[in-house]
Amino acid sequence: MNNIAVKTTAAKNTATLLITCPDSKGIVAAIADFLYQHNANILHADQHQDAENNLFLMRVEWDLAGFNLLPADFEQHFAEIAKRFSMEWQLKLSQKPLRVAIMVSQYDHCLADLLHRHKNGELVCDIPLIISNHKDTEALAKFYGVDFHYIEVKKDNKPEAEARQFALFDQYDIDLIVLARYMQILSPDFVARYPKQIINIHHSFLPAFIGARPYHRAFERGVKLIGATGHYVTEVLDEGPIIEQDIDRISHRDQVEDLIQKGRDLERIVLSKAVRWHIENRILLYANKTVIFD
Amino acid sequence: MNNIAVKTTAAKNTATLLITCPDSKGIVAAIADFLYQHNANILHADQHQDAENNLFLMRVEWDLAGFNLLPADFEQHFAEIAKRFSMEWQLKLSQKPLRVAIMVSQYDHCLADLLHRHKNGELVCDIPLIISNHKDTEALAKFYGVDFHYIEVKKDNKPEAEARQFALFDQYDIDLIVLARYMQILSPDFVARYPKQIINIHHSFLPAFIGARPYHRAFERGVKLIGATGHYVTEVLDEGPIIEQDIDRISHRDQVEDLIQKGRDLERIVLSKAVRWHIENRILLYANKTVIFD
Amino acid sequence: MNNIAVKTTAAKNTATLLITCPDSKGIVAAIADFLYQHNANILHADQHQDAENNLFLMRVEWDLAGFNLLPADFEQHFAEIAKRFSMEWQLKLSQKPLRVAIMVSQYDHCLADLLHRHKNGELVCDIPLIISNHKDTEALAKFYGVDFHYIEVKKDNKPEAEARQFALFDQYDIDLIVLARYMQILSPDFVARYPKQIINIHHSFLPAFIGARPYHRAFERGVKLIGATGHYVTEVLDEGPIIEQDIDRISHRDQVEDLIQKGRDLERIVLSKAVRWHIENRILLYANKTVIFD
Amino acid sequence: MNNIAVKTTAAKNTATLLITCPDSKGIVAAIADFLYQHNANILHADQHQDAENNLFLMRVEWDLAGFNLLPADFEQHFAEIAKRFSMEWQLKLSQKPLRVAIMVSQYDHCLADLLHRHKNGELVCDIPLIISNHKDTEALAKFYGVDFHYIEVKKDNKPEAEARQFALFDQYDIDLIVLARYMQILSPDFVARYPKQIINIHHSFLPAFIGARPYHRAFERGVKLIGATGHYVTEVLDEGPIIEQDIDRISHRDQVEDLIQKGRDLERIVLSKAVRWHIENRILLYANKTVIFD
Incomplete structure (x- = not known):
């Protein structure tokens, strides 16, 4: 086939974190600091705040090359932040396509x-x-x-x-x-x-x-x-x-x-x-x- | 104001005929011949046939310069065609804006x-x-x-x-x-x-x-x-x-x-x-x- | 395959006449009368007048069922009108798909x-x-x-x-x-x-x-x-x-x-x-x- | 006039920070932490990374109510981060409309x-x-x-x-x-x-x-x-x-x-x-x- 690259290509090796939680101060700081501490190279980040429902929603995708946590260990290390902000979260890996x-x-x-x-x-x-x-x-x-x-x-x-x-x-x-x-x-x-x-x-x-x-x-x-x-x-x-x-x-x-x-x-x-x-x-x-x- | 010309300008002097009637052969021929006989210079004509409802609908607009019927006399002369095809029709004059x-x-x-x-x-x-x-x-x-x-x-x-x-x-x-x-x-x-x-x-x-x-x-x-x-x-x-x-x-x-x-x-x-x-x-x-x- | 009908289906048997000529009075009357005389059941007709270039362009499609001219004889019968208005024209038959x-x-x-x-x-x-x-x-x-x-x-x-x-x-x-x-x-x-x-x-x-x-x-x-x-x-x-x-x-x-x-x-x-x-x-x-x- | 609220209304009192700098790890963490430390209530944040040009661009808007820095003091406190990441930045205040x-x-x-x-x-x-x-x-x-x-x-x-x-x-x-x-x-x-x-x-x-x-x-x-x-x-x-x-x-x-x-x-x-x-x-x-x- 023709070798067309698109936003999400099969070749890449990334993790995507999806978060929903009540809005409060410090969420972005906590997540960004966590990823920085683990040497994540962030590729895309986007967030939305729904003022009416007091909700914070976020999607952040980073390159797994250089990231110093194994996906299997992510939950254990992220648990404290997730609990502090009452997050619902999912981690998706590009290497495990749906x-x-x-x-x-x-x-x-x-x-x-x-x-x-x-x-x-x-x-x-x-x-x-x-x-x-x-x-x-x-x-x-x-x-x-x-x-x-x-x-x-x-x-x-x-x-x-x-x-x-x-x-x-x-x-x-x-x-x-x-x-x-x-x-x-x-x-x-x-x-x-x-x-x-x-x-x-x-x-x-x-x-x-x-x-x-x-x-x-x-x-x-x-x-x-x-x-x-x-x-x-x-x-x-x-x-x-x-x-x-x-x-x-x-x-x-x-x-x-x-x-x-x-x-x-x-x-x-x-x-x-x-x-x-x-x-x-x-x-x-x-x-x-x-x-x-x- | 700026002198912008648009499709329908106040200056023009046209008549517009709107027709709805049951569809049948010869309608366009009759209307076109009528307008030609009275020396109409047609500016726009458009029609639609609704096969499901057996309807014919038409709009035709012509320049009144050269047209050899007075608008007041139109009905009398058009009556025969209108009756033959059971038309509902209206004649609109650009000189009488709504x-x-x-x-x-x-x-x-x-x-x-x-x-x-x-x-x-x-x-x-x-x-x-x-x-x-x-x-x-x-x-x-x-x-x-x-x-x-x-x-x-x-x-x-x-x-x-x-x-x-x-x-x-x-x-x-x-x-x-x-x-x-x-x-x-x-x-x-x-x-x-x-x-x-x-x-x-x-x-x-x-x-x-x-x-x-x-x-x-x-x-x-x-x-x-x-x-x-x-x-x-x-x-x-x-x-x-x-x-x-x-x-x-x-x-x-x-x-x-x-x-x-x-x-x-x-x-x-x-x-x-x-x-x-x-x-x-x-x-x-x-x-x-x-x-x-x- | 699924039996989806569209505007132009293979089953129909129609003729389509395409005309380009200098604009003048009486063109539509002549064409419409010609088709009526030959018992055409018009399915779609559309026309355009380009005032700037003094051009008249038309497309008319009719059912060949009931039409009393053979396509092969069309040119001979239409020639007089075509010549009178200096038309360029083409006749296309749905039974001869491109x-x-x-x-x-x-x-x-x-x-x-x-x-x-x-x-x-x-x-x-x-x-x-x-x-x-x-x-x-x-x-x-x-x-x-x-x-x-x-x-x-x-x-x-x-x-x-x-x-x-x-x-x-x-x-x-x-x-x-x-x-x-x-x-x-x-x-x-x-x-x-x-x-x-x-x-x-x-x-x-x-x-x-x-x-x-x-x-x-x-x-x-x-x-x-x-x-x-x-x-x-x-x-x-x-x-x-x-x-x-x-x-x-x-x-x-x-x-x-x-x-x-x-x-x-x-x-x-x-x-x-x-x-x-x-x-x-x-x-x-x-x-x-x-x-x-x- | 009618009292229509829109995204940005005159009544609000917010600061908007616009940043452009070379992309590198830790930028979001640094900014988010800075704002959190100064008690900013973030209203909207959006960012863009241009991989080809290795650029990071960000817009973040927060409510000045509760923010514990005066706008006049912002530059002095933000200077260290701005310098570390070689940022071009501007701070815009909703109370000073253009x-x-x-x-x-x-x-x-x-x-x-x-x-x-x-x-x-x-x-x-x-x-x-x-x-x-x-x-x-x-x-x-x-x-x-x-x-x-x-x-x-x-x-x-x-x-x-x-x-x-x-x-x-x-x-x-x-x-x-x-x-x-x-x-x-x-x-x-x-x-x-x-x-x-x-x-x-x-x-x-x-x-x-x-x-x-x-x-x-x-x-x-x-x-x-x-x-x-x-x-x-x-x-x-x-x-x-x-x-x-x-x-x-x-x-x-x-x-x-x-x-x-x-x-x-x-x-x-x-x-x-x-x-x-x-x-x-x-x-x-x-x-x-x-x-x-x-």
Whole structure:
């Protein structure tokens, strides 16, 4: 393939620390001093303070070359600071890329897009598994060398179908499930099993046109812009935290079919950004919202 | 002022014919032949066919210099064609610009914008009247030489207040009422009196966040884009035909106040486009939608 | 594949007439009457008048079902009108889709995108031929069932290489050549051979950053937006008529690699629109500009 | 006026520290510790590392309530850190808003926009002075209560005219000069006198269409998007660091006059953002580029 470097390349060896805690004085000083004491070469740092909720959120990424703590020892040494400021924190290592499963039905534009970006080095993760309730995308999966599993979903077999899906997620050691126009509604059990680990693309500008057939309803309402929304899946349909949205302009000349066509480009771009930000550990969640450290 | 020419300038002397009828063969041939026979110099023509509703919609504008029919005689000569194709039609003359009233409350950004565009020659219409339920914008009205009427609206005086408003619309011979962030809900009687003659700016991307405090609700939902919608006012709140919409990107760094600030730019641009297209006779209405012949 | 209908579907059987002529009274009447006399069911009609250049341009598409002229007889019957108004005209039949060749080097994102859209029914044309000066995209071509020809281009073999390319275009009966990030400059002979038949994607917002390495130069200049431009190729590099452009926002956080990554999405969307409008006969050329009858 | 709160309101009492220095380990730790030791309540902090140029840039804003250093004593206490890391730094106090002069010719849309935003509380600065080479905008200046000075500029009086301008800048104690469609080219002496203190709005998407009549040249080239660029003025025309850019879509239907009209909205929005970011101390300059800490 072409050797295109992107922000996060596979070659690099970095650690990323994500922190959420009540806001108070001295947090940055404590973290910065800790990293300095351990000889961290900081590559990116970004933070956000939510005054209304009195929250402090931070993402800091550093080069592990020269860092004088082993990742395995990080928790022990960081514990005092974390406790002092009541932090929730996670440490992510670039050398352990996330393992992503893609679920898809018949529309294959998002799937083809994600697989092509992955091949191009734009999505730094492993994609070992595709699950579909149709066989249409099997050839595409094969072309990109990803295991494809067909699991039929009918009215009366959803529990068994999902049980087979769960088994595959376990077997492939999946960290993130991407619904790339997967046209089945997940059970509450499914959603509860993978909190903050399921990303969906909804083909409207949420909260407009929640639910089914958004392009048809947008057409009937006579809107002048259509949209797409990438969001985490939670128990309430299309109400999860929004990661990214985008829109395109339409006119009276556009029929429903044109909305669907234009929407495909929105869906591809929005979903790929949502997935990229997740696997690059750029998203923090709070109050049903996302902070994107882009 | 600066001598800026725009698409529709006050100087020109044109007629614009707007047509809606069932689609059938021969419509364009009949209209084009009629105009040719009367020596019309066509400046712009645009049409739209809605296959689903079997509708034909057209806008044609021609120079009245050389046209060998007096506007007063147009109806008589056009009647045969209109009847043959069951047309609804209107003839608009550039020499009779629309008379526009603006209603406003305390937020004056849309008002200031409309008045400045009018002065610059961008909005070719007469603006003889501003009505407000606050006195804040009186100085601005005076600066631009427009009559200002303060009409207080309280819980228990809406019928009287609206009666005074109706009297002013009559007195000033108003063709179009623009709600430029007028924060009172109009009565059904008001709306019914001025069908397709009231344009409102709603500060959200309809149909998301219908009703009050859309920026606050957008903030709470955590959307990544905010919007504004210019629409005709009908009996159901925020459900009228949409004329124009636009959006701006926001991030987790933006608080409600930032949404409000960014939204002001959207509101100004969207409302001014909606008003301009209306006064230039570029809008046709059908099926609760608009066709914009831009 | 999924059965997605789009504006121009393969199934339909229509004729599209494209006209350019000096503007004068009676043109529309003459054309509309001609089509009406021959029982045409007009599906779309759009026109443009360029007052400055005194030009009239029109696109009209009608259903051939019921039309009482054979396409082969059209010219003979239309000749009188064409002569009267000094028209340049073309008649295009949906049953004879254009035959498109794609030329590509190592970056395969535009190629993969075009092939996927074609498979999805979004690009209604034949794509029988891919030519590349690298072998990287051979597998992709094979997956989509398109003939792939590798033609090496070196400093000293361009005439021979182009001769082989011309032979392939002849052999495959090619109507349109799409340069999908083909990184070789075509000879003047090549360009002259295929006037208005070569579409290129340039990775900048022309006329900014004409020539090589536009993303690097955009980065150095510190622009806040990057762009892509789809245009016809003419003898002067990057100076041909522009078909479509789009931009994306960047910030100081974006390095050259990020510009390249963001640019890929622009390139894909802009090039695919340019190709689609060409094969749907929506583009008219005059004065080194395009009219897009969208 | 309406009581709209924005990101930076006049009421707040904050200090903003802007830093540029070679990148090295320990910078953030040193700054954060310094602020913590002096009991600063940090409101916003943002930083940027330019790996290619080995630069570190930072903006940090804190509440002065509770901060235990007087601004006048800041330099003395901060000197050691500044020296250790070879910092260029500035300390800005919200209680000392910038004093802004606006220069304008006949087109008044940017001026009207800036004055209205200032009145609305969106631009937190003082605007005591307007200078124009035409008298057209005098009434507008008076309406907003700003001193207006008419200084004619002819071919042979530029040195004297500029001398009068310099005297006014001195007299009004001006920190920032905004060229709001001021159609005279400043002398090298003028530019050299006010480094990084002059913001201009150019009515094209730089570097496309540098120089005069950009809309006319955009029209002739047949671009599909027009743009506007807000930038600092340096000795080379239209080559200064870009602060903000935006674009709007045009089509073949748009004549030069339409480009000019659409461009006005771009110019207003782009210029107002550039001015706002400057007066809120959100811009850092390096390598002829800007970092915007938004």
